[in-house]
Amino acid sequence: MSGFLAQARGRAANAARFLLLAASAVCTAGAAGAAAPLRLCADPANLPFSSEQSGTPGLYLEIGQRIAQALGRELQPVWSLSYWGKRNLRTTLLAGQCDLAIGLPADAGFMGPRLVLSKPILEMGYALVTPNDHAVLRLDDLKGMRVAVQFASPPQSLLATRGDITTVTVMSAEEGMQRLASGAADAAILWGPVAGYVNHAAQHDRWRVVPLDGPGMRWEAAIGFSRRELALRDAVAGVLDRVRAEMPAMAARYGLPGGPPITLADAGPVPSLALVADDTATEIKEGREIFNGTCAHCHGPDAVQSERRINLRLLQHRYGDDMEQVFFTTVTHGRPAKGMPNWSGVFSHEDFIKIFAFLKSVQTGD
Ligand code: HEC
Structure with missing residues (x-):
């Protein structure tokens, strides 16, 4: 949950666009008949998750579109800025302005009983970013390096006790990726989806971006609905497995880090990357x-x-x-x-x- 809010806080503000309703739906679901459009609460400028640019709608809009398709409805984004966090959800989703919001913390306590959640749909968290040819499996492998970390993030705490690793403190994952590109840092531990997206979209996949495990490093995201929309939640639950099967390909288009997460422990056994194929x-x-x-x-x-x-x-x-x-x-x-x-x-x-x-x-x- 802290990560969700940190992610929201870390972005540039543009309050003018708050609660701008989409004039027209960007995605259509074919012959949707008379079914009411499925209104997705989404941020107009939060790539890789959502964007009002039709060429790069973002992962949440693509997921929303698949869900709408499966339900035979048309997707209609309702734009509002997610960095307002809970306040935004109160005035949009919970106020009936839109029907669902993707990417909320899969934590029943997040906003109390007024919000109901789907099963978790994806995991996200911090990721280790290193040069493509430099495999890192534990903290010791970062010795002597300058490592960019976001201010007040779990990775910053993780490195705080290490005198042999120099931290470069940044305010956002975007800034961390800039420091890497400019040579001001050798590696980074940043909010994974944004690091992966910047690497993929703007830095030619120059870096290896690997999800991290460990305390505070990862959490699960779900789809949120107003408590009054239990029937919709159940309908979505019925098509979610089908949609989930397509998610790796969707996530890959935005460079989201995938694959098994690694734990940057101080010591301990190093997992072998090679597969011994005996069967x-x-x-x-x-x-x-x-x-x-x-x-x-x-x-x-x-x-x-x-x-x-x-x-x-x-x-x-x-x-x-x-x-x-x-x-x-x-x-x-x-x-x-x-x-x-x-x-x-x-x-x-x-x-x-x-x-x-x-x-x-x-x-x-x-
Ligand atoms: C979104 C569509 C899409 C998906 C999903 C996809 N591919 Fe491809 N793949 C393509 C296209 C299109 C080409 C042909 C590119 C070209 O013309 O050079 C291709 C080419 C390839 C080639 C090279 C074929 C050749 O003869 O040179 C391999 C190997 C391959 N894909 C493997 C995979 C694997 C493994 C996966 C799943 C992990 C996968 N692809 C998923 C679209 C896709």
Whole structure:
């Protein structure tokens, strides 16, 4: 919860736009018939989460759009600035100005009984940002480095006791990313979604952005409704699993850090990143599950795809011995101009090995 508010506070103010109602819906759900539009409370300038720019609507708007689609309704954003936090929710969601708000802390005590929540839909938190070629697994790996941290954040406390790590205090994750880009810091521990988004959208994925675990570092977010809207909450619950399956791909488009979080403990065992594959069948099965959950959306279920250009059963045919290298390069860098997302940060190296094992098992000759 503190993180939610810190995130809200950290942004530039523009009170003039407070409670500006969208004149028209940006997203349509096809033949929605006479169903009333689904009104999403959203911030007009809070990327990667939401934005009134139609080219980059943000993760929450995309989630809202999928939910609306699944319910056969049209999505209508109702804009207001989320950095007002609870006060904003009181005058929008709880006042009946809009029907749902995405990304609230999944904490029943957040605003008392007037607010009801969905199941948690995503996890967010702080992330470690390091140069792409510099893997960090524990605090000792940051020795001697200048590390940017946000003022009054849990990462600042984490580093406070370390005399051998120089902290560079910044006021926001954006500022932390600027310090990195300008060379004023060597690494950073910042609010993950913004760090990942800036890295992806403005800094050419120059940095490795890895989610962190540990006290105060992560929390879960949910969808909030007014207590008077229990029926809507239940309807949304019924379509949430379907929407959730698409979320990794949506999150990847905005560079959100994904994959397993690491704990920056002082010492202790270093987790191995290499997968010791002793059970190929399990690996293929798990790889197939990941593939069908995320990649099948474009590449076809079980990689059956009639469009040759994106038929991944032809990798062997197309690349021969280079197949493995092409696979790993493509999934970790994407081909953004051609519509293939970058999956680094979304899946672990282990996941990629599994997906590759699955794809290897379904190669065909022509
Ligand atoms: C949003 C759609 C989309 C999703 C989701 C997607 N891809 Fe792709 N992918 C593409 C497109 C489009 C291309 C073709 C790019 C090109 O023309 O070079 C591609 C190309 C590739 C290639 C290279 C194919 C070749 O022959 O050069 C690989 C490998 C690949 N994708 C793997 C994956 C994996 C693994 C996943 C899931 C983690 C995935 N893709 C998810 C759209 C997608």
